[in-house]
Amino acid sequence: xxxxxxxxxxxxxxxxxxxxxxxxxxxxxxxxxxxxxxxxxxxxxxxxxxxxxxxxxxxxxxxxxxxxxxxxxxxxxxxxxxxxxxxxxxxxxxxxxxxxxxxxxxxxxxxxxxxxxxxxxxxxxxxxxxxxxxxxxxxxxxxxxxxxxxxxxxxxxxxxxxxxxxxxxxxxxxxxxxxxxxxxxxxxxxxxxxxxxxxxxxxxxxxxxxxxxxxxxxxxxxxxxxxxxxxxxxxxxxxxxxxxxxxxxxxxxxxxxxxxxxxxxxxxxxxxxxxxxxxxxxxxxxxxxxxxxxxxxxxxxxxxxxxxxxxxxxxxxxxxxxxxxxxxxxxxxxxxxxxxxxxxx
Amino acid sequence: xxxxxxxxxxxxxxxxxxxxxxxxxxxxxxxxxxxxxxxxxxxxxxxxxxxxxxxxxxxxxxxxxxxxxxxxxxxxxxxxxxxxxxxxxxxxxxxxxxxxxxxxxxxxxxxxxxxxxxxxxxxxxxxxxxxxxxxxxxxxxxxxxxxxxxxxxxxxxxxxxxxxxxxxxxxxxxxxxxxxxxxxxxxxxxxxxxxxxxxxxxxxxxxxxxxxxxxxxxxxxxxxxxxxxxxxxxxxxxxxxxxxxxxxxxxxxxxxxxxxxxxxxxxxxxxxxxxxxxxxxxxxxxxxxxxxxxxxxxxxxxxxxxxxxxxxxxxxxxxxxxxxxxxxxxxxxxxxxxxxxxxxx
DNA sequence: CTGAAAGCGCTTACAG
DNA sequence: CTGAAAGCGCTTACAG
Numbered sequence: 210x211x212x213x214x215x216x217x218x219x220x221x222x223x224x225x226x227x228x229x230x231x232x233x234x235x236x237x238x239x240x241x242x243x244x245x246x247x248x249x250x251x252x253x254x255x256x257x258x259x260x261x262x263x264x265x266x267x268x269x270x271x272x273x274x275x276x277x278x279x280x281x282x283x284x285x286x287x288x289x290x291x292x293x294x295x296x297x298x299x300x301x302x303x304x305x306x307x308x309x310x311x312x313x314x315x316x317x318x319x320x321x322x323x324x325x326x327x328x329x330x331x332x333x334x335x336x337x338x339x340x341x342x343x344x345x346x347x348x349x350x351x352x353x354x355x356x357x358x359x360x361x362x363x364x365x366x367x368x369x370x371x372x373x374x375x376x377x378x379x380x381x382x383x384x385x386x387x388x389x390x391x392x393x394x395x396x397x398x399x400x401x402x403x404x405x406x407x408x409x410x411x412x413x414x415x416x417x418x419x420x421x422x423x424x425x426x427x428x429x430x431x432x433x434x435x436x437x438x439x440x441x442x443x444x445x446x447x448x449x450x451x452x453x454x455x456x457x458x459x460x461x462x463x464x465x466x467x468x469x470x471x472x473x474x475x476x477x478x479x480x481x482x483x484x485x486x487x488x489x490x491x492x493x494x495x496x497x498x499x500x501x502x503x504x505x506x507x508x509x510x511x512x513x514x515x516x517x518x519x520x521x522x523x524x525x526x527x528x529x530x531x532x533x534x535x536x537x538x539x540x541x542x543x544x545x546x547x548x549x550x551x552x553x554x
Numbered sequence: 555x556x557x558x559x560x561x562x563x564x565x566x567x568x569x570x571x572x573x574x575x576x577x578x579x580x581x582x583x584x585x586x587x588x589x590x591x592x593x594x595x596x597x598x599x600x601x602x603x604x605x606x607x608x609x610x611x612x613x614x615x616x617x618x619x620x621x622x623x624x625x626x627x628x629x630x631x632x633x634x635x636x637x638x639x640x641x642x643x644x645x646x647x648x649x650x651x652x653x654x655x656x657x658x659x660x661x662x663x664x665x666x667x668x669x670x671x672x673x674x675x676x677x678x679x680x681x682x683x684x685x686x687x688x689x690x691x692x693x694x695x696x697x698x699x700x701x702x703x704x705x706x707x708x709x710x711x712x713x714x715x716x717x718x719x720x721x722x723x724x725x726x727x728x729x730x731x732x733x734x735x736x737x738x739x740x741x742x743x744x745x746x747x748x749x750x751x752x753x754x755x756x757x758x759x760x761x762x763x764x765x766x767x768x769x770x771x772x773x774x775x776x777x778x779x780x781x782x783x784x785x786x787x788x789x790x791x792x793x794x795x796x797x798x799x800x801x802x803x804x805x806x807x808x809x810x811x812x813x814x815x816x817x818x819x820x821x822x823x824x825x826x827x828x829x830x831x832x833x834x835x836x837x838x839x840x841x842x843x844x845x846x847x848x849x850x851x852x853x854x855x856x857x858x859x860x861x862x863x864x865x866x867x868x869x870x871x872x873x874x875x876x877x878x879x880x881x882x883x884x885x886x887x888x889x890x891x892x893x894x895x896x897x898x899x
Numbered sequence: 900c901t902g903a904a905a906g907c908g909c910t911t912a913c914a915g
Numbered sequence: 916c917t918g919a920a921a922g923c924g925c926t927t928a929c930a931g
Contacts, residue, residue, distance in 0.1 A: 213924095215923095215924055215925085216924065216925065216926095217924080217925095225901075225902085226901070226902045226903075227902095227924085227925080227926095228901080228902060228903080228904090228926080228927080229900095229901060229902075231925070231926060231927085232901095232926090232927090235926085237926090237927085238900090241900060241901090242900065242901080243900060243901090246900085246901085260668060260671070260672050261672060261924085261925075262613075262672065262674065262923090262924055262925070263672040263673045263674065263925095264609055264612050264613050264618065264673065264674045264923090264924080264925090265613050265907090265923070265924035265925040265926090266924080266925055266926075267609050267907090267925090268607075268609050268610050268613050268906095268907045268908065268909085268923090268924080268925075269906075269907050269924080269925050269926045269927085270907085270925085270926070271907075273609065275652075275673075282638065283634060283637055283638050283641065284631075284634045284635045284637065284638035284639075285634075286629075286631060286634070288634075289628060289629045289630075289631070289633075289634030289637070290629045292628055292629065292634070292653075293627065293628050293629035293655060294629075296628065296653075296654065296655060297655075305652060305654075305669065305670075305673065306652075306653070307620075307650060307651075307652055308637075308641075308651070308653060309641065309650070310638060310641060310642075323605060324650065325650075326605070327605050327606060327607065327608040328608045328609065328620075328650065329607065329608065329609045466837055469841055470837075470840055470841060473841060491837065492811055492815075492836060492837045492838040492841070493837040493838070493840075493841050495815055495838075496814055496815060496818060496837070496838045496841045496842055497841055498843050558908095560907095560908055560909085561908065561909065561910095562908075562909095570917075570918085571917070571918045571919075572908085572909080572910095572918095573910080573911080573917080573918060573919080573920095574916095574917060574918075576909070576910060576911085577910090577911090577917095580910085582910090582911085583916090586916060586917090587916065587917080588916060588917090591916085591917085606908085606909075607907090607908055607909070608909095609907090609908080609909090610907070610908035610909040610910090610923090611908080611909055611910075612909090612923090613907090613908080613909075613922095613923045613924065613925085614908080614909050614910050614911085614922075614923050615909085615910070615923085616923075
């Protein structure tokens with residue numbers, strides 16, 4: 210490495226103190242420093258190609274201009290898109306994003322927050338793993354600025370930005386009911402998170418309020434680590450019932466993508482044999498032979514708002530903000546009115 | 555924020571110097587410190603829940619245990635998967651990843667390296683933007699440890715990990731020729747990068763060596779900023795020629811996904827009317843009604859190797875390593891032998 | 900208008 | 916076996 214230029218180098222070159230150099234370069238005490246000296250310092254800095262050592266500055270100021278982003282898996286499109294949005298929003302305020310993946314493990318989440326705290330990040334945006342309520346509670350007690358995104362714990366009073374998962378699921382199921390489907394199943398992740406519970410609750414209430422039966426065997430939960438095998442199995446089971454489902458709600462994008470890939474290989478037709486609504490946009494949902502009706506989360510708004518709330522809280526402690534946005538049901542071919550295709554063919 | 559515990563707090567509590575605490579907690583001078591004192595210090599650290607301030611440590615040691623990852627767009631699955639792989643590999647050596655997106659702008663790339671250098675990252679993994687050769691050259695001259703990934707500049711001697719893009723494209727096109735396709739087009743990004751050139755060269759050589767004509771109007775380059783409109787337009791043009799193509803190579807995953815979505819809406823059938831080979835895996839390629847034959851890059855190996863090379867270079871300057879891996883052609887329905895389907899139907 | 904000095908929280912060469 | 920001291924590169928309250 211070439212030796213970095215420090216304040217001292219500039220001070221020596223110009224023949225002033227490092228203090229003066231610091232003031233000038235940070236535009237402090239403007240007007241109280243002679244224009245002439247200030248210009249000399251600025252010229253020297255430019256000439257030497259000086260940039261401040263952010264580490265030294267951070268040690269002194271106790272501020273790093275970094276935020277930690279922790280999601281379940283940064284390679285999941287849902288997360289990587291959020292990452293990019295947050296990166297762009299943070300950049301406007303000269304913040305940098307340090308990201309990490311918890312793999313849905315509260316243990317790993319704990320470690321990550323610990324490591325990132327050692328790096329003195331100014332705050333966190335977290336999509337918490339299951340069973341991580343105690344950790345989140347602890348962060349809250351430590352008065353560390355953070356915003357939860359996508360997921361939150363209703364029993365802990367924290368900042369969060371999410372969608373109304375109950376309503377989103379309810380609307381999706383209601384839409385299928387209105388289009389003539391009656392045996393509606395659900396396939397989701399076997400994760401003890403409030404947003405998943407809410408999606409299930411929305412599903413069940415939609416059925417209930419339309420006087421449709423709720424059957425335990427229509428509700429499938431697959432383990433995150435075994436999505437590849439468990440999703441096909443779940444679908445096979447749903448279709449092999451005495452009373453098979455004629456529609457299904459996928460409550461997660463990973464499940465949905467896996468399911469679509471499998472269904473694509475089966476002799477069942479969508480929507481004739483099976484209508485589908487899934488959470489989240491995806492290339493898979495777009496490219497399935499019958500484009501999938503899906504619940505679109507306002508990622509752009511969510512990411513930006515989460516970043517903004519965090520940055521405000523870093524600047525000055527704010528009141529707790531809890532934001533539930535509306536998801537949008539994008540209706541497409543996978544839920545076309547039951548019987549319609551049949552009649553045409 | 556709750557006040558962080560420092561070395562001083564522990565030193566005071568135990569009644570020793572901060573130096574001793576530092577030695578014990580870092581397992582330096584083992585055996586030369588009395589077991590009894592060492593234990594006391596460790597107990598106190600645990601009790602006070604001490605973790606080292608990485609910023610202070612970095613200032614002193616000139617080492618941050620962070621690496622900067624700069625790609626074109628971190629929300630592109632190709633990049634976000636690499637990000638995750640690199641994150642996991644780096645974590646094994648207690649490194650953290652700071653990532654950023656250059657948006658294919660050498661200017662933004664320059665800014666990002668600058669900012670990340672101010673944060674004293676120990677090294678970089680970069681997928682360079684077009685026209686960024688001078689910047690890369692400069693990094694090299696500054697003796698900053700870095701590894702290029704996916705893309706590199708043949709005129710600059712740097713570490714890199716990539717695939718043999720020439721061969722990958724050549725094999726893909728050869729495969730289509732062998733399956734009976736003769737009018738083979740190419741749609742790629744209008745980017746002045748060596749890997750894109752190599753893919754075009756592989757495409758052209760495959761045609762040449764099989765005595766097939768190369769027509770300028772069969773080669774389409776679309777602007778990255780206008781993929782959504784430009785890809786459909788390119789495909790329309792290819793199909794509207796007096797001598798339309800009967801096969802096409804998509805040299806980039808973004809182009810390919812966009813193209814598949816559009817082709818899905820057209821009355822042309824794949825592979826009967828149009829055979830397709832595309833670079834990179836994707837859900838879109840999997841879910842297209844005729845699963846797409848594609849060129850699979852060994853992302854796992856590339857990401858890990860890039861991280862390993864970087865970490866070795868951070869530890870101690872190494873000889874320059876230039877790695878070209880083999881991509882794998884995954885043959886599927888989109889390139890089924892020409893006429894085969896026709897005969898069966 | 901400018902500078903000397905303290906201090907952020909560590910590490911480490913040196914001395915005893 | 917242990918500690919005093921210097922120093923990493925900044926910022927800033929204070930003094931003049």
